[in-house]
Amino acid sequence: MSTPIPNIAIIGAGPVGLMLAAILHRNGIQAKIFERETSATVRAQGGTLDIHAETGQRALAAAGLLPAFKKISRPEGEATRVVKKDGTVLLDENEQERDPRVGDGEEEEQEEGGGEEGGRGRPEIDRTDLKDLLIAALPQDMIRWGKGISSVTPVPGTQQWKLEFIGSDSTTTSSADDSESGPYDLVLGADGAWSRVRPLLTDAKPLYSGVSALDVWISPAQLAQRPDVAAFIGRGSCMLLSEDRFLSLQRHGDGSARAYAMVRTSREVCGAVPGAETLLGLDRDGGEGDDNDDDAAVVDWTDAKTRERFLDRYFGDYAREARDAVLAMTQQPTLRPLYMLPVGHRWEPRPGVTLLGDAAHVMTPFAGVGVNVGMMDALELAEGIVAYVKRLGEGEGEGGKGDLAEMLRDYENGMFERSRKDAALTARMLEIEFGEGGPEKVVEIMSGGGPSS
Ligand SMILES: Cc1cc2nc3c(=O)[nH]c(=O)nc-3n(C[C@H](O)[C@H](O)[C@H](O)COP(=O)(O)OP(=O)(O)OC[C@H]3O[C@@H](n4cnc5c(N)ncnc54)[C@H](O)[C@@H]3O)c2cc1C
Incomplete structure (x- = not known):
C-alpha cells in the first residue's frame, strides 16, 4: 500500500x-x-x-x-414553445400565467x-x-x-x-x-x-446517432436589434419538429440566442458518419480523433446567401418566422454530429x-x-x-x-x-x-x- x-x-x-x-x-x-x-x-x-x-x-x-x-x-x-413547421403553435408556455419555477425538494x-x-x-x-x-x-x-x-x-x-x-x-x-x-x-x-x-x-x-446539428448563434447586441426573433423564441426555447428535421432555438442568460438546426442524415446508428461529413460544405467537428471543439466552418456563414442556401436545402418548408430566426444568427457556426x-x-x-x-x-x-x-x-x-x-x-x-x-x-x-x-x-x-x-x-x-x- x-x-x-x-x-x-x-x-x-x-x-x-x-x-x-x-x-x-x-x-x-x-x-x-x-x-x-x-x-x-x-x-x-x-x-x-x-x-x-x-x-x-x-x-x-x-x-x-x-x-x-x-x-x-x-x-x-x-418556458417552451412547440411549433409545427407550418408555424402552427401547439404549446406556448410563455402565455401561461404562472412562470415555470424551480421545484427542487x-x-x-x-x-x-x-x-x-x-x-x-x-x-x-x-x-x-x-x-x-x-x-x-x-x-x-x-x-x-x-x-x-x-x-x-x-x-x-x-x-x-x-x-x-x-x-x-x-x-x-x-x-x-x-x-x-x-x-x-x-x-x-x-x-x-x-x-x-x-x-x-x-x-x-461512440456511434454516430444519425443526426447532425448545425450550431449557430446571435450575439446579445444583434438580438437586441431583432425583437421579432426574441419574441418568436420566447423566454426559454422554441422547438420546431418535423420528420428527420428539428430546429431548436434557445435564449441564453447573457442576452444571446442560439439555434441547433438538426438533420437526420441516416436512420441507422453506426460507426461512420454517412453523408454527414458536411452539411452544406461545413467540415464536421467533434468526431473521433477530433475531440477538439474548435469551430470548423469552411464556408462564410456571415454571407446571407450561405445561410439562405442552408435553410432552403434543409428547412425550405418551414414557416417564415423560423427561417428568419436562423437567418439572423450570423455568428460563425459549429457542426456537431451527435454520437452515443x-x-x-x-x-x-x-x-x-x-x-x-x-x-x-x-x-x-x-x-x-x-x-x-x-x-x-x-x-x-x-x-x-x-x-x-x-x-x-x-x-x-x-x-x-x-x-x-x-x-x-x-x-x-x-x-x-x-x-x-x-x-x-x-x-x-x-x-x-x-x-x-x-x-x-x-x-x-x-x-x-x-x-x-
Ligand atoms: C448540442 C448539445 C446540447 C445539449 N443539451 C443538453 C441539455 O440541455 N441538458 C443536458 O443535461 N445535457 C445536454 N447535453 C449533454 C451535455 O452537454 C453533456 O452531457 C455534458 O457536457 C457532459 O459533461 P462532461 O463533463 O462529462 O463532458 P464534457 O462537457 O465533454 O467535458 C469533458 C472535458 O474533458 C476535457 N478533455 C477531453 N479530453 C481530455 C484529455 N485527453 N485530457 C484532459 N482533458 C480532456 C475537455 O476539454 C472537456 O473540458 C447537450 C449536448 C449537446 C452536444
Whole structure:
C-alpha cells in the first residue's frame, strides 16, 4: 500500500469533472484536475443546460452550491414553445400565467424569498455560468489547465496509474510533468465523449446517432436589434419538429440566442458518419480523433446567401418566422454530429480507474438529461470516496486497495443501471422527435403523457 488517503487524478474539467472535484473539496478531500484546454474561456462553451431537481441540483446541493446556482439560473428559461413547421403553435408556455419555477425538494437550501414551487423543476443555466460557478468553488491550483492526458498506464506490481501528457514523451518530459504524472490510486475519467481513459476499461466507441446539428448563434447586441426573433423564441426555447428535421432555438442568460438546426442524415446508428461529413460544405467537428471543439466552418456563414442556401436545402418548408430566426444568427457556426455509446453499455471493473459523465455514457441531447446523469455520477462517486476516506480515518476496513476497488465497483453498478434508463429514454426521444407526428407527441409528453425512464 502506498498511502492511505488515495491520490486522486480527475481527467477533464467539464461540468462533471468539476462537479466531482467540488463535492470532494467540500469534504476536505484533495484531488488534481487535468484539463486539455488552457483556460475556461479559451473557446465558446455552447448552449444552455437544464439542471434537474432530482439529479443535477442534488449534486450542486452536496457541493454547497445550490443557493448560488439559484441566483444565476433561469427558471423562466423553462418556458417552451412547440411549433409545427407550418408555424402552427401547439404549446406556448410563455402565455401561461404562472412562470415555470424551480421545484427542487431542497427547501432548506433555498435563499430567503426564493421562488414558489412549480414548473418542471429544471431551470436553465448557460454552460459557461455553470462551469464558472464550479470553478469558483475550487482552490485556484486544483485545475491544471493545458494538461491534456495522452495515456494512462499501470504502474507494474501495484494497483496504481501514471499519466502521460499530450505534447510530452518519456525523453522530453519536464520535471513539472514528472511531479504531476503520478502515481495515482484513483484515475477518474471525466474527459467526455472521446475519453482517453475509456480504453483502459472497454473497447466501445461512440456511434454516430444519425443526426447532425448545425450550431449557430446571435450575439446579445444583434438580438437586441431583432425583437421579432426574441419574441418568436420566447423566454426559454422554441422547438420546431418535423420528420428527420428539428430546429431548436434557445435564449441564453447573457442576452444571446442560439439555434441547433438538426438533420437526420441516416436512420441507422453506426460507426461512420454517412453523408454527414458536411452539411452544406461545413467540415464536421467533434468526431473521433477530433475531440477538439474548435469551430470548423469552411464556408462564410456571415454571407446571407450561405445561410439562405442552408435553410432552403434543409428547412425550405418551414414557416417564415423560423427561417428568419436562423437567418439572423450570423455568428460563425459549429457542426456537431451527435454520437452515443450503445444503450446499456458497461465494462468489467478495474482497480483504481473509472469513468463518469459523457466518458461513461455519452448520449444525444434529445431527452435533455446528459449533464444531469453526469452530475449524479459525480455525486455518487464522491459519496463513495468520502465514505472510504472516513472509514480509513475511523480505522475501519482494511484501508487497502481491496476497499477502494469495492467502492468503485459499487459506484459503477449504480451508474450503469441509472444511465441505462436515461440512455434508453434518450434513444426513444430521438425516434419520437424525428418521426411522424413528432410535435404532437412531444406536447403530449410534456403534458405528462410519458415516455419516462
Ligand atoms: C448540442 C448539445 C446540447 C445539449 N443539451 C443538453 C441539455 O440541455 N441538458 C443536458 O443535461 N445535457 C445536454 N447535453 C449533454 C451535455 O452537454 C453533456 O452531457 C455534458 O457536457 C457532459 O459533461 P462532461 O463533463 O462529462 O463532458 P464534457 O462537457 O465533454 O467535458 C469533458 C472535458 O474533458 C476535457 N478533455 C477531453 N479530453 C481530455 C484529455 N485527453 N485530457 C484532459 N482533458 C480532456 C475537455 O476539454 C472537456 O473540458 C447537450 C449536448 C449537446 C452536444
